[in-house]
Amino acid sequence: xxxxxxxxxxxxxxxxxxxxxxxxxxxxxxxxxxxxxxxxxxxxxxxxxxxxxxxxxxxxxxxxxxxxxxxxxxxxxxxxxxxxxxxxxxxxxxxxxxxxxxxxxxxxxxxxxxxxxxxxxxxxxxxxxxxxxxxxxxxxxxxxxxxxxxxxxxxxxxxxxxxxxxxxxxxxxxxxxxxxxxxxxxxxxxxxxxxxxxxxxxxxxxxxxxxxxxxxxxxxxxxxxxxxxxxxxxxxxxxxxxxxxxxxxxxxxxxxxxxxxxxxxxxxxxxxxxxxxxxxxxxxxxxxxxxxxxxxxxxxxxxxxxxxxxxxxxxxxxxxxxxxxxxxxxxxxxxxxxxxxxxxxxxxxxxxxxxxxxxxxxxxxxxxxxxxxxxxxxxxxxxxxxxxxxxxxxxxxxxxxxxxxxxxxxxxxxxxxxxxxxxxxxxxxxxxxxxxxxxxxxxxx
Numbered sequence: 554x555x556x557x558x559x560x561x562x563x564x565x566x567x568x569x570x571x572x573x574x575x576x577x578x579x580x581x582x583x584x585x586x587x588x589x590x591x592x593x594x595x596x597x598x599x600x601x602x603x604x605x606x607x608x609x610x611x612x613x614x615x616x617x618x619x620x621x622x623x624x625x626x627x628x629x630x631x632x633x634x635x636x637x638x639x640x641x642x643x644x645x646x647x648x649x650x651x652x653x654x655x656x657x658x659x660x661x662x663x664x665x666x667x668x669x670x671x672x673x674x675x676x677x678x679x680x681x682x683x684x685x686x687x688x689x690x691x692x693x694x695x696x697x698x699x700x701x702x703x704x705x706x707x708x709x710x711x712x713x714x715x716x717x718x719x720x721x722x723x724x725x726x727x728x729x730x731x732x733x734x735x736x737x738x739x740x741x742x743x744x745x746x747x748x749x750x751x752x753x754x755x756x757x758x759x760x761x762x763x764x765x766x767x768x769x770x771x772x773x774x775x776x777x778x779x780x781x782x783x784x785x786x787x788x789x790x791x792x793x794x795x796x797x798x799x800x801x802x803x804x805x806x807x808x809x810x811x812x813x814x815x816x817x818x819x820x821x822x823x824x825x826x827x828x829x830x831x832x833x834x835x836x837x838x839x840x841x842x843x844x845x846x847x848x849x850x851x852x853x854x855x856x857x858x859x860x861x862x863x864x865x866x867x868x869x870x871x872x873x874x875x876x877x878x879x880x881x882x883x884x885x886x887x888x889x890x891x892x893x894x895x896x897x898x899x900x901x902x903x904x905x906x907x908x909x910x911x912x913x914x915x916x917x918x919x920x921x922x923x924x925x926x927x928x929x930x931x932x933x934x935x936x937x938x939x940x941x942x943x944x945x946x947x948x949x950x951x952x953x954x955x956x957x958x959x960x961x962x963x964x965x966x967x968x969x970x971x972x973x974x975x976x977x978x979x980x981x982x983x984x985x986x987x988x989x990x991x992x993x994x995x996x997x998x
Contacts (some may be wrong), residue, residue, distance in 0.1 A: 554609060555584040555596050556583065556584055556585060556596070557584065557591040557594065557595035557596060557597065557938055558579050558584045558585070558586045558587070558595050558597045558598070558599060558621075559587050559590055559594070559595040559598045560572055560575065560576055560579075560586060560587070560588050560589075560599045560773070561588075561598065561599070561600045561601065561616060561620075562589060562601045563591055563602050563603040563609065563613045563639070563641075564601075564602070564603025564605065564609055564613075564639070564640065564854070564921045565603065565971070566687055566694045566707050566741070566743050566779075566949075566950075567694075567743055567744075567745070568601050568603060568639060568640070568694055569687060569688075569694060569867065570684070570695075570743070571639070571662070571665070572588065572599060572601045573684040573685055573686060573687055574665065574683060574965040575599070575638075575665045576685040577589060577670070577680055577682060577685040577701060577867045578665070578669055578676055578680060578994055579669070579676065580685055581677060581680055582669065582672070582803070583676040586595070586685065586688045586954045587707075587976050589662065589687070591631070593623065593839075594657070594945060595632070595881045596631070596632060596634070597625075597632075597633065597634045597636070597672075598620050598624075598632055598634070598635050598636070599636045599638065599668070600616055600617055600635075600636070600637050600638070600639070600663040600669050601635075601638050601639040602614070602616075602617070602637060602638065602639035602641035602642055603639065603640050603641060604639070604641035604642075604643065604644045604645070604709065604713055604793055605640065605709065605710065606709075606878070606881045606883065607610065607881045608881075608918075609639055609884075610652045610992075612708050613641045617635075617637055617649075617656065618653070618887045618982060619655055619927030620632065620939065620978055621635060621653060621655030621656065622655075622864045624655055625631065625655060625823065625850055633660075633927075634657045634726065634784060634813055635655060635656050635657050635661065636656070636657060636659075636671075637649070637656050637658070637660070638659075638660040638661070638664065638665065638668060638827070639657050639660075639661075639662055639712075639874070640662055640693070642659045642660060642661060642662075643661035643663075643714075644709070644712065644713050646659055647868075649976075650882060650992075652893070654673040657658065658671055660920035662713060662714060663699075667844070668741070672695060675714075678860075679697065680732055681731065681734050682732075682735060683731070685796075686732075686735070686737075688949070689933055689934070689954065689973065690735070690736050690737065690823075690974060691736060691737060691739060691931065691933075691973070691974035692737060692738065692740070692741065692775075692931075692949060693739075693740060693741070693759060694712070694741045694743050695725065695728060695732075695734050695741070695742050695743065696719060696720075696728060696741075696743050696744060697720055697725055697739050697742060697743070697744050697747070697750055697760075698717060698718060698719045698720065698744040698746070698747075698749070698750055699714055699715075699717070699744075699972075700714040700715045700716050700717045700718050700744070700745060700747065701714065701716075701717055701745040701746045701749075702716055702746070702752075703746060703749075704820055704887065705809075705819055705820055705887075705888040706818060706819050706820045706852075706886060706887045706888035706891070706892070707819065707849070707852060707880060707883065707887075707888045708883075708886060709789065709807075709880075709883040709885060709886055710745055712885050712886070714745065714763075715744060715751075715859055717745070717749050717752065717753060718753060718967070719749075719750050719751055719752070719753050719754045719759075720753075721754065721756065722751075722754075722755075722759065722762070722766070725763065725767075726737070726763075726766060726767060727769055728772065729773065731763055731876065732768060732770035732821070733771070733773060736974070738772070738774040738775065738931070738974065738976075739774060739775040739777070739931060740767070740773060740775065740776050740777070741777045741779060741948060741949065742764070742767075742777065742779060743777050743779045743780060744779075744780055745780060746761055746780065746781070746782050747760060747779060747780050747781045747782075747785055747800065748782050748786055748790070748806075748959075749782065750763060751763070754953070755847050758785075758787040759880035760787055760790055761776055761787055761789040761790040761792070761793050761935045763951040764776060764778070764790065764793050764794075765793045765796070765797070766797050768793070768796075768797035768800050768980055769797075770776060772797055773799055774931075774976065775799055775801050775931070775945060776797075776799060776800045776806065777801045777803050777805075777948055778790075778803065778804055779805040779865060780806075780807070781804060781805065781807075782807070783806060783827075783828065783831050784805065784821070784823045786806075786831065788834075788838075789934065791835065791839050794839055794842075795838070795839060797817035799947040800993065801843040801946070801987075802839055802841050802843060802945060802946065803842065803843050803845070803945060803946055803948070804835065804842060804843075804844055804845070805845040805846075805874075805948070806845070806846060807846055807847040807883060807892045808828060808832075808846045808847070808848065809821060809848060809849050809858075810848065810849060810852065810855075810863055810864050811825050811828055811829075811862050811865075811866035812856075812858075812860075812863065813825045813853070814854060814856075814859060814860040815852055815854065815855050815859050816828075817850060818853065818854050818888075818892065819849075819888075820835035820887065820943060824891060825862070828866075829866075829869075831846070832867050832870050833924075837945065838854055839991075840971070843873035843946040844872050844873055844874070845872065845873070845874035845876075845948070845951075845952070846870075846872050846874075846876075847875070847876045847878070848867070848875065848876075848877045848906060848908065849877065849878060849879070849880055849894045850862065850863070850877065850878075850879055850880065850901055850905050850908060851879045851880040851900065851904060851905075852880045852888070852896075852905040853880070853888055853892035853893060853894055853895055853896065854892065854895070854952070855880075856902075859996060860904050863908065863909060864907065864908060867908060867911050867912060867915070868911060868915075871915050871917070871918075871919070872912070873919050873946065874914075874916075874946075874948075874951075874952055875912045875915075876951070877905055877908050877909060877912070878905070879898075879901035879902060879904075879905050879978075880894070880901065882894045906974075913986055916953075916984040916986055916987055917984070917985070917987075920953065920984035920985070920986070920987065920988070920989055921972060923981045923984060924981050924982065924983060924984055924989075925981060926979070926980075926981050927943065927946065927979070927980055927981075927994065928955070928979055928989075928991070929942045929976055929977070929978055929979075930942035930943060930955045930957075930977055930978075930979050930986060930991070931943055931974070931976050932971055932972065932973050932974065932977065933949070933973065934973060935959065937956060938958060938959055939959060940955040940958075940959060940971050941954050941955070941956060941957075942954065942955045942977070942979075943955060944989075953987040954978065954988050954989075955989045955990070955991050956977065956988055956989070956990050956991070957979060957991050957992065957993060958990075958992070959992075970993070971993060977993050977994070978993070978994040979991035979993050980992050980993060980994055981990060
């Protein structure tokens with residue numbers, strides 16, 4: 554398709570926001586833009602890459618090679634230009650340029666204006682709306698900062714994104730107001746380090762003030778917080794959560810490990826006891842909160858005793874949502890130079906499996922406890938015989954969902970009474986390891 558761009562996004566929601574900004578500029582410049590199409594047909598392809606860990610890097614490289622082959626094989630009307638941007642090209646620009654000559658242009662994570670200039674257009678900072686949403690129209694991600702000043706041993710993100718840079722508060726609030734006008738009701742607030750917000754601009758942690766002001770904007774129905782850090786946590790944020798019904802009782806905060814030797818090796822600047830106290834205080838101050846965390850197994854120096862401490866901590870904390878991954882050595886990080894990757898891959902995978910089996914049981918029990926309760930859900934889509942929605946405790950893409958049968962047991966259909974993007978009160982009727990099943994009670998205003 555002539556004058557058409559396929560934009561393919563790899564990796565996290567932070568990359569997705571970058572893609573949405575570029576898409577708005579491309580459409581403004583006169584291009585037809587498709588995001589992650591099932592079949593790429595545009596004469597231009599832009600790949601927004603991920604460079605976080607080995608698997609993500611491999612996935613991005615495979616996508617580049619796949620589109621490169623498409624370009625080489627293209628006849629009339631085929632792929633004419635292939636551009637690569639994002640984290641992977643930010644970090645490995647020279648190596649990639651030498652190895653994949655099929656790519657017409659390489660750009661870092663923040664070089665979108667140059668990409669547009671190379672297409673013959675000028676970036677318009679005043680463009681409204683500033684993003685072309687790729688999510689369902691009722692929810693969006695809002696990125697409040699770039700970069701990270703933490704220097705965890707295993708993490709390559711600061712090498713890619715640089716130092717923490719907060720966006721001005723008024724700019725963020727204006728974006729939220731604009732998104733509300735477009736019909737967005739749910740706002741998932743994201744950053745590499747959410748709780749550090751404001752240190753550079755206001756010389757204080759300002760995340761609580763930002764969320765407090767955001768919650769007062771008419772039309773903001775849900776605010777959900779992602780990617781915090783436990784050390785020096787701004788406790789006033791929990792007061793904001795308690796004060797506003799539209800701030801979800803949900804907090805995504807990666808804890809990584811619990812054993813003191815591993816936390817020290819990871820350079821996490823927190824101890825085992827402080828971590829236990831941290832989780833306990835959050836649960837005491839916000840009853841019913843759902844915590845999402847990420848844990849790591851196999852960091853250099855993790856003994857069997859340290860791993861058992863991690864299992865015990867997981868059983869105690871009973872995280873409602875948890876992801877885990879095995880350590881992967883990333884060049885340039887502190888751990889790659891200071892430690893030897895001394896734990897065999899098979900041991901890492903065995904530990905990961907044990908950890909996730911425990912979490913699966915916890916998740917199942919957490920979900921089962923909701924049976925018989927009333928929950929407020931937002932409907933995302935229909936799938937097969939169900940409406941698929943989420944509660945305030947469920948972030949898009951990563952968390953459990955609520956399935957509501959289109960046809961209720963007495964044979965009546967509820968299809969005409971439910972609408973995508975609307976809130977409803979439902980009664981939870983059953984649960985499996987992750988998802989819930991429900992019947993509607995009434996629409997929730």
